[in-house]
Amino acid sequence: MQASPEHPSAESRRGTSRKGMPVKAFLLFWFLLIILGALATYLYSNHLKQEMLNEMQTHTNQQIQALKTDYEKQLAALSKEVNGLEGKVQSFNELLTFTKDNANNKTDNSNKLYTQLNEVKQQLNTLQKKMDLLK
Incomplete structure (x- = not known):
């Protein structure tokens, strides 16, 4: 019995299906590889972004602390100056009061x-x- 070209035999059907499976597996493998690569790239870029934000926050906090320290030093210096000026103003007030008392007829x-x-x-x-x- 010869197989007619209209009905392929079971052996020929298995042969074509065997050739189709490696191609499908190969394409599926590459598709999964591309998806995993894109996912890894996305996760790594998010990781780098978070690290950069953390570094910027640390740097910003350091600058704020330095400004705060400088501001407190300047405030302390100005406070000392104000206290000194208050003492001088008090002395001048006493001197003016004394002069006023002496200049008065009474x-x-x-x-x-x-x-x-x-x-x-x-x-x-x-x-x-x-x-x-x-x-």
Whole structure:
């Protein structure tokens, strides 16, 4: 019995199916390889992006801390200057008050007595020197 060309035999059908399977497996393998490569690329790029963001955050935090430290130093220096100026302003206020009191017609009698006492001391010192010269 010869096989007719219309109906291929079981052997010929197996042969064509064997040739088709390696091609399908090869294409499936490459398709899976491409998908896995794309997935790996996507995951790696996300990993790199996250690392870069972490580095930028660390750098930004360091800069903020440096600015904060510098700001606190400047604030402390200005605070010292303000305290010094407050002391000077207080001294000037006391001096102005004293000058105002002395310029006023109603000057305190204690200020007059203190001035007179200083004048008497100066005169006494002058007399003491003259007496020492006479001896």
